[in-house]
Each structure stands twice: as structure tokens, then as C-alpha cells.
Amino acid sequence: MRWPLSRLLLRKILRDMWLARTRMVMMTLAIALSVTAVGAFLSARAILGREISRNYLETRPASATVRVPGGVDAATLAAVKAQPGVLDATTRASFPARLKIGNGPWRMSLLFVSHAADPQRISRVTMQRGAWPPPPGGLVLERTALAFLDAEVGQAITVQVPGTVPASVTVTGSAHDGGVAPADQEQTAYAYTTDATLARLGVRSAPDELKVVIGDRTGPSGSRDVIETDVQRVAALLRARGFPVSRIEVPRPLEHPHQGQMEMVGFTLLAFGAAALLLSSVLVAALLGGLVTGQIRQIGAMKAVGARTGQILALYLTLTAILSVLATALALPTGAALGRALAAQGARLLNLDLFSLAIPPWAYALQITAGIFVPVLVALMPLVRGSRITVRAAIDDHGLDADAPARSWNGRLTTRLGGPSRLHTLATRNVLRRRGRLVLNVGLLAVAGAMFLTGLNTATGWNALVQEGTAHRADDLEIRLARPAPAARLVELARGVPGVVAAEAWARAGTTVHVPGRVDVARVYPDDAHGSFTMLAPPAATPLLRLPVEQGRWLRPADVGTVVLNNLASAQLPGIRIGDRVSLTVDGRPTTWRVAGIVSDFGSQATAYTTDRQYASVTGETGQAGLLRVVTARHDTGARQAVLDRIEAALEGDGVAVERSFRADELRAALDGHVLVLADALIGLGVVMGLVGLLGLAAGLVTAVTERTREFGVLHAIGATSTVVRGIVVAEGGFTAAISLPVAALAALPLTRLLGDFVGANAFRQPLPFRFNAPALLVWSLLALAGAALAATAAARRASRLTVRNALVTL
């Protein structure tokens, strides 16, 4: 088929574009802005998605860790390696510890220990400074731990493993561990050393972690089922050889601990980007619709001299395509640059090395497709409508009479509406006169406003989640013990410390879901945090914890054999309902519990709560506690740390070993580290959406003025001054913006709820608290009104310059 567009018509398009260049620039900018956003998020997501995998796989993560108290001998290790499905195996150990530099504060740490001769084929780190293995007495710090501890390579560092006295070792190097989050985010310094250094720290225990890689000839397995089946066989072999197996840990196969969150953030950002693109496409469609309306008589003339509908449609579609190709060409490099910058930022937050900043071709292809075809597709409808106009309708169009009939709803409303002056009456009625145009302008601005508000509301909800998560806990300090100690004695010791207002000692034990006939499988990652599952047993009436109940109820003093799960724990037991029985291995013993409730518990890992009395009756450990929670008189960081130091000294004096301890503000910092990224990104996106919306209003007003050229001519003809005409247009802009404000605010309500549920459910297994950010509404109102006034001024200038004759004879 012959392309229906001749060079002559192409020339017409280009000249038309030049004449309407302000609008063309606005349309191009609107598309370019949103395609840039889409491109940036798409590129960043593609880069990070690839690099997070690459970083994690670079560590050669173990598919599973089998806990063998006492360790295994070399012959058994060889036998494990020979098992079908086992690609490799090694023995390791890890210990929670505390680190400090000089007289600085104690920081929580996790020590990963290997034999000096370990070939480092599994769970390995990449050395950045110094060499592996560190000499006896040497320690390698994860690179993000250096800044967290304010440490330098070559410096002496004090290390205390629970149950030992603090000892000084040297930081001999730094390494990158692509499997752990940055130290400041987790408030934990990861350190790597050998058994020789461990011995100097006073620890004399065999490595109790058997790390295995499960897979086949193609490489490590990505299937949890395969891994669990094969590793159960390994456990059976170990037992057969007389080695006890306490549990198996299988993290998500081949997935970085933060991969899920990263993907969710990427998806949310991309969804916003796509919404922005759709919004700008609607805007372009509206503007083109306006352009076509403005050229109705030209279309009529062309049709009168033989143009077919297809030719006219091709004309305007070519124009749209030129705009979108231009915009996409502008957006591609900026999107890529922004995407790379975003990816670099994301890499810092996820502790990743970006091996390559290459953006995959499909990301470009998707941007090009979206940038060119979405606007063309969205514009198709108004363009088809405009091109199909009959010659008669086109020739008869005088620009004054295309109004809704007086009997329609807005016709009646229009005639009733007034204003403080005739001028305002005219402006108000003008706005309402064209129902379609009004709905479009208000809609565009309202959608932009709603997205702006949703972004900011969600960011506020996110912060509220952190706020509430910490507010549910009344304690200032949490001290985890290396081994259980008598609860009464712990409380007595803590209360004897100056600055302590209240203290409670709770039983605490690691737990796993128990399936009879097999070794328990935990989902925890080697960092001992992500995917961990703990049982806590506070007194039933504890004043230190008030968790919002989502289903069922909280614990009661008279309960027998009941637990309350937090969201993350319920996620480890898919399909669990109130009243169901669950089997949990607590302290090495299988136990059965009835689920009484599910609570929201942001900031905690998966936890099953029970009362101290029930815990004692089920486990037989009466009066023993593994956790101390303390309320201090003053709540500033300094005071808390001082009290913590005194309590730890008192505990140490009494022979109680501390595993790790942290202040409430450290917990808050760790939580903030997890959420602020997305909150900031949402605010940024809200601003982009707002900009697109304001561009839309500006362009819409220019179109409205162009469409009504003849009407302004008439106004001039009957004596309206330029000031009057300007006043009318500016008032129209303000009125449109004012109508859009309540619509935006209302639309933001369900959108905030939707996004909060989605983001919360995916990131933390619980919806974000609903928050309406009132200052954001105020900011948006001011922005919209000021933007409307500004946009209207440009349009008004155009309207006021029209001469009577120009306006009346214009084609």
C-alpha cells in the first residue's frame, strides 16, 4: 500500500509544528520526562537485577548449612562430598561477637570463621585490601564495616566472643561480601577470620557448620525442593556416622537476602514510571485533539479538495510520531544516565559491586516501544475522531458553537454559575462549557496530584511503620545472652544498675518449623538475621510490648500451649490460621502449639511469642531467660549506652555472657536504613508526576485558547481589552486547578491504600499504616494553583494579542 503522506503534507506538518512550537515543546517535554523516568527505572532495575545476582553468585553461596554440634571429621566431609547431588562441601563456623576500636562503643558483629587451609570455594569474599588468609591474630572486615566502626586496615581492634574475655587482634584487610547488607543498615559489622585467630580469642570449638552446595552438572540448584531433599540425605549420612545434626538452614536458593525487596522497589518505581508515561500520553492525546480541533476547517478544506480520512489521519499520526520519536531520542540518553546513577546508588545501599553498567538492549527496546507507541496509540482515538469529521461539519465550524446543548447537565449548571464579576462569570462558564475538555484538564491535573500525594503519603506511611514498630516496644535496651541464665537473677542485676527504671528477662530460643521424620529446615541466611525464626517468652502482662493484633488475640496469663505469631513468622507457615496447631522445634525439642493470634511486629524477624509460664512448662526450663529488656530513665543515646555498659559489666561480673546487645536507637537506624530509600524514591516520583501534570495544564490552556480564537476575536470586537481577555484565561486556569484539588485528594485515598498494601505486603508482610500527608496536599495545592496561573499567563498573552480580524478569519 502506498504511504498516504506526500512530501507536501510532510512539509505542512513541519510548518504546523513550527507554528505551534510552544505546544510541541510541551508535548515533547512531557513525553521525554516520563520516558526518562521509565528509562531510568527500567535501566536501574535491569542493572541491579543482574548485578545483585552476579554479586551473590560470586560469593558461591552454600545451598544449605547443616548444623553439626561438635563438627565432622575429614573422612565424613569427604563422604558428604561424594554424596549424589552434592557439588562441594566445607566446614565453617560463625559466632556473634562484639567489636570496638579503642575506647569507642561496642558494635555488634558476626565473625565468619574458616580453616586457614580452606580453599574458599564456598561462601567466599573478595579481598579488597590485605590477603587471605589473615595471619593468626588477624581479622578481615567487610568493607562497609570499616566506616561503620570507623576502623582502618592495620588498626588494633577489640573482639569479644560471648563467654570469653575481650581480646585485641589486628584488622589485616578488608573484603567485599556480596551476600550481606551494608554494616550500617544491619547495625552489624561482618568480619572474617581463621580458626587460628579464633583460638587467640579464647574460643576452642570445632567448626559446627557443614556448608554444602547442591546441584548438578549445570551448576548449583535453584530449587528449594531439590536442595532440601538432597541435604536431608546428607543429614541422614551424618547421623549414620554418629554425628548429631541439630538443624539445616536453607536460604532462598541463589537469591540475595535483599533480592525480593530490590525487585519490589524496582517494580513500584516502574509502575509509577509507567503511570507517568500514560499520563503524558493522555496529555499528548489531549493536545493533539486540541490541535486537530483548531485545524478543523483546514481538514475540511483538504477533504474538499480530495483528501481521504486515511490521509488526514496519517498526517496527524506522523506529527505524533515525530514528537514521540524526538522525545524518546531525548529521553534515551538521559534515562540511561539517570538509571546508571540510580543503580550506583542502589548498589551502595545493597553493598554491591557493579561489574558492568551495561543496560541490556531489551531495556532500550522497551523504552523505544513505550516512548513511541504508547503516545501514538493513546492519541489514535482523538485523531481518528478529528480526521473523520465531514467537510460540512468542518466548514461549518465557527469556533463559537461547538458547545454542549443547553439542556445537558452542565448546560443547566453553566447558566446558573456566576462569579464576583461578569468577567469571572464568563471565565467560570467557559471552563464548564466544554465538558470533555474540562474533564480532561481536571483529570490530568488530578491524576498528577493524586500520584504526587500517593507518593508522599506512602513515604509518610513508611516512616510511620518504622515509628510504630519502635513505639510498640517500650524498652531502651535489648541484651541477648549467649546462654540462658536465671531470670530472677538477671532482673535483680539489671535493676541494681543506676539509670534503670524497669527490666524484664524473657526466655528466648531459636526455633524452626518441625516436620516429623526429618531434620528441621530453617530459612535463615548466613548473616543469622534474614529469614531467622525466634521464640520469645515475655511475662503475659508485660508492659514492655504492645503489638497490634491483626488476627485472633494476644497472650493471656492462663493460656496453655498457645503462641502468637508475628507477620514474618506467619509467612514461614503458609496458610496458617487462628486455632491451627503448629509444630516448632524449640531449644532442640519438638513442641506443639496452638496459634492464638497474629500480630503486626515491624522491625522484628520472624517471632513466635508465648508466655514465660507456658515456655517453662513446654521446655522444662523453669525460670531461665536468654534476653533482657531494659527501660532506662533517660532515653538519649549517651545515657542508654552508659546504662548498657554498666549492665554488661554487672552481667560479666556475675559470669553471664552477652551475645549481642543494642539500643532502641540502633534498631531505629537499622529500620530507617531499610525504608528511607523507597520513601525518597516515592517523593521524587511524586514530583515528576506533578511536573507532567502541570505541563499538561499549561498545554491544555494554550489549546483552549487556540480552539477559541474566534471567540476571543468576538470579545475584542465587542470592546474587551487585552487585560480583560488575559483575566478571563488566567481565571479559567485557576478555576480548573481548584476543581482538580479535591478530586486529587480523594483519588489519592484508595491509591495510597493500594500502594501501601502492596509495598508493605511484599517488603514486610504487613500493610503500611495509612497516612494522609496534609502538608503534601498544601504543597500540591500551591503548586497546582501557581502552576495554573503561570501556565495561564502564557496562554493569556497569546489570547490578548489576537486582533479582531485575525481571530475572525483564521483558518
Next chain:
Amino acid sequence: MISIRGVVKSYPLPSGRCTAVAGIDLDIGTGEFVTVVGRSGSGKTTLLNLLAGIDTLSAGEITVAGTPVHGLGGSALASWRGRTIGLVFQFFQLLPTLTVAENVMLPMDLCGTRPSRGRRTRALELLDRMGIADQGGKLPSALSGGQQQRAAIARALANEPPVVLADEPTGNLDSATGDAVLELFRGLTRDGTTVVMVTHERDVSRFATRQVTLADGRIVDDRPTCAPAASGISSGVTVFGGTTAPEPAEQGRVS
């Protein structure tokens, strides 16, 4: 050339149906210059629109140059119109972003009537015949009203249509320029072009060969005029050469 049989055109209005053309029978031969006159609202423009296929019939039949117009639709109608009908409007309707020559080339482009290389030559030739060859490179807004109307006529003739339909072509022109336009139409008929022109403003009987008068959508009078023999298009050049059409500066620019 044109055969109109029992043509009715009515429109729905909020106050009821309005009949613009209430049963018209008319035959127009090749080379006739017919003026359709009547008061405002008598149905003149509607009749012209029906002839051009711009408007659809409520009843009746119209055949132009052997083609039943009422049987055409969509692209076929557009193509037919482009080749068969030359339309001239009161407000010229030149495309503001195309030069005068390009405006004249447009119908050839749209209908693909001539090899693309010959289109500019043809356009300049037509403009020359209209006496405005030197204006071909300008945008319509740079031309006076009379010059624009001549360009519009040149455009109407681009595809050598057998029928030219003109709706108040002199309505926006001063009388001298208007006369020149009418003289031009008369010249066209000598080459066998049929011209139907709607007018209501003045007596044009000295140019036309026949005058049809409408009132309330019906023909109330149909008679030959006493127009002298057509002097041919070439004389148009002379006429336009001496025109006193106001210059752009006087009229203001048309954007």
C-alpha cells in the same frame, strides 16, 4: 452534466425537523454557468453541499458527470470529489502553512492525479492563468483577499474538474475583484467546465448563463440570463492584471 431528481434535505433540530431543501429537480448541462440565488436560509448552500457530496441526501438522487453522488461514501467520495469537483469557498480556505503554489499542488498530491514532478509546473501554470504566478512562493497570509480567492480557484482547477462549485466566492471581496472572479468563471465555461455558483448579494446575471432562484428550499424561478459570450480564461489574466484588489498592508494579515 448534473442531474438532480426529487432532492430533499432536512435536519433534526431541538424545535423539530427543519427542511432546507424541499424537493428539487434540476438539470445542468456541460459548460453552463448557473448561479443559484435566494435569500438567506433559502437552501442555496445546502443544495451546493449536496452536489459536492459534502452533505447527504434525505431523499432523491443526484448524478454529477455520470456518477450517482448519493451512492458514494468514505474514501471513494473523497477521491471522486477531488477529481470531479472544484470547490471555491467564501473564505478561500487556503491552508495557512502551505505556500500558495503548494496549496494548488495539494489536490494533485491527494488524488495522485499527475506525476509528482509535473505538479509544481501545473500549479504555477494555473497561478499564471489567475494572474498571481509571482505570488506562488508566498504564504496565503501575505496575499490580499482577491489574490487568495484566485489562488483558491487555481486550487479548485488543479485536477481539471468538469464541475466547479462556488459558495459565495465574491462575498468577501470588493466589487472590482469580485467581478474579476466572475469573469474568470465565465471563462472556464468556455472550456467546457460547468460552474454552479451560490450567491445572494448582487446581480450577477451579466456573467452567468442561467439563474436559479430558491425560496424555502424550492426552485421558484429558473431562467437563462442575458450574459454575453464567455471570453475565456486568458482574458482573466487581463482582468486580474487591472484589478484594484487591496494590498495586504491595507487588509491586514490573515493568519
